[in-house]
Amino acid sequence: MIDAGARVPIRLVVNGRARELAVATHALLLDVLRDDLDLKGAKRSCDSQVCGACTVLVDGLAVSACTYLAVEADGCAVLTVEGLAEGDTLHPIQRAFVDAGAVQCGFCTAGMLLTARALLDEHAAPTREQVLHYLRGSLCRCTGYRKIVEAIVAAGGGDR
Amino acid sequence: MLRPFALHRPGTAEEACGLLARLGDDAVPYAGGTELLLLMKLGLLRPRHLIDVKRVAGFDAITDGARLTLGAAVTHRAVERSPLVGRHCALLAAVARHVANVRVRNVGTVGGNLAFADPHSDLATLFLTLDATVELVSGRGRRELPLTDFVRGAWETARAPDELLASVRLTPWPSGTAATYVKFGVHERPTLGVALALCRAAAGARVGEARLAIGCVDARPARVPAAEARLTGVAVAELEDVAGAVAEAAAAAVDPADDLHGSADYKRAMVAVFVRRALRIAAARARGDVAPAARFPHAVVA
Numbered sequence: 001m002i003d004a005g006a007r008v009p010i011r012l013v014v015n016g017r018a019r020e021l022a023v024a025t026h027a028l029l030l031d032v033l034r035d036d037l038d039l040k041g042a043k044r045s046c047d048s049q050v051c052g053a054c055t056v057l058v059d060g061l062a063v064s065a066c067t068y069l070a071v072e073a074d075g076c077a078v079l080t081v082e083g084l085a086e087g088d089t090l091h092p093i094q095r096a097f098v099d100a101g102a103v104q105c106g107f108c109t110a111g112m113l114l115t116a117r118a119l120l121d122e123h124a125a126p127t128r129e130q131v132l133h134y135l136r137g138s139l140c141r142c143t144g145y146r147k148i149v150e151a152i153v154a155a156g157g158g159d160r
Numbered sequence: 161m162l163r164p165f166a167l168h169r170p171g172t173a174e175e176a177c178g179l180l181a182r183l184g185d186d187a188v189p190y191a192g193g194t195e196l197l198l199l200m201k202l203g204l205l206r207p208r209h210l211i212d213v214k215r216v217a218g219f220d221a222i223t224d225g226a227r228l229t230l231g232a233a234v235t236h237r238a239v240e241r242s243p244l245v246g247r248h249c250a251l252l253a254a255v256a257r258h259v260a261n262v263r264v265r266n267v268g269t270v271g272g273n274l275a276f277a278d279p280h281s282d283l284a285t286l287f288l289t290l291d292a293t294v295e296l297v298s299g300r301g302r303r304e305l306p307l308t309d310f311v312r313g314a315w316e317t318a319r320a321p322d323e324l325l326a327s328v329r330l331t332p333w334p335s336g337t338a339a340t341y342v343k344f345g346v347h348e349r350p351t352l353g354v355a356l357a358l359c360r361a362a363a364g365a366r367v368g369e370a371r372l373a374i375g376c377v378d379a380r381p382a383r384v385p386a387a388e389a390r391l392t393g394v395a396v397a398e399l400e401d402v403a404g405a406v407a408e409a410a411a412a413a414v415d416p417a418d419d420l421h422g423s424a425d426y427k428r429a430m431v432a433v434f435v436r437r438a439l440r441i442a443a444a445r446a447r448g449d450v451a452p453a454a455r456f457p458h459a460v461v462a
Contacts, residue, residue: 026162050261064263115262
């Protein structure tokens with residue numbers, strides 16, 4: 001048993017870097033990333049797993065960091081938008097978003113990029129239908145979906 | 161923000177049940193957290209102990225035999241990808257593929273979905289057509305009860321505070337069954353779910369047994385015996401002839417309430433519309449045709 005209020009040691013790899021942290025049982029992964037590790041890319045928006053703005057990958061799977069206990073990430077690899085690029089070189093998905101003009105206000109972009117990354121890891125060249133299916137629950141309030149879908153299809157080498 | 165709680169990680173069902181018995185109302189089982197953590201964040205639930213059931217031996221298992229058994233901690237993603245599910249009930253895999261969104265499917269569990277008894281559950285509606293039973297374990301023993309008895313109403317189940325939902329068992333349809341699940345809605349959770357199975361309806365034959373379940377519009381999903389009776393014995397080629405009567409029987413069987421998903425009248429009308437559409441799809445599958453290409457706005461066809 002881990003007592004209420006006790007801080008539990010967890011080891012995880014965040015964006016390729018090993019981290020050792022002490023977190024409370026009720027700490028949410030989103031708060032640990034944003035406040036303890038200063039990774040502000042994942043956003044708190046709906047706070048109920050509906051919108052996708054807080055999406056990060058845990059061992060390659062997309063999760064809502066707003067509704068995911070930090071202790072669950074113990075022993076896992078966590079990828080946030082800050083870990084997508086290699087130095088100054090954008091990840092191909094980021095490049096595709098730039099090329100397609102798939103960013104408007106930018107609030108949903110980190111979640112969109114990571115959701116796309118998880119999709120492309122599963123399907124290297126997704127069809128438009130596969131992209132639409134995977135993006136269900138990833139909301140863009142600027143409603144810039146067309147270019148986001150185009151960018152992800154293009155990142156997989158597909159025809160827009 | 162969540163309030164502090166103690167986290168328990170039992171490795172066996174016995175251990176988990178012991179904790180539930182000892183801690184009583186202060187403890188709740190926890191798996192994916194997709195429902196529980198939301199209510200805790202809102203302060204609607206304030207448990208002092210969470211009992212993580214994901215490490216309980218066997219709870220993540222999918223096994224076959226006379227029936228298909230899904231452990232309570234099996235995720236929607238695991239159901240979608242399980243070769244056993246694909247072999248015994250391909251429609252279930254297809255429905256799992258469309259539950260909520262990818263993030264929920266990655267962590268949300270079958271047991272959590274059923275134990276929460278949200279009226280807008282895809283799984284509970286489909287499971288009614290698969291004669292689902294749930295297995296409950298406690299320090300007092302083990303019992304199995306039909307899903308219809310387990311889900312008592314909106315967010316209400318027959319689970320006693322010291323009991324743990326261990327698994328759900330399904331009876332796959334006989335070969336030659338044509339089935340579909342159609343859901344409709346513009347919100348995150350479906351406004352309506354229709355599960356329809358036409359059993360032993362090989363091409364050219366008659367419907368041996370029909371199973372129709374309606375979910376989301378009432379406090380709990382339910383089969384519609386009056387509509388099923390209208391389908392039994394009907395030749396596959398003549399299913400369209402009874403579509404109106406079946407849709408009417410289904411609409412008459414539900415008792416919706418006005419809410420954000422729409423008025424009671426609207427929901428009843430949509431039940432008729434989508435039962436008719438589900439029947440058209442299942443009939444096409446029974447004939448061996450490709451399912452109708454028509455795409456319904458704001459609907460998902462599995």
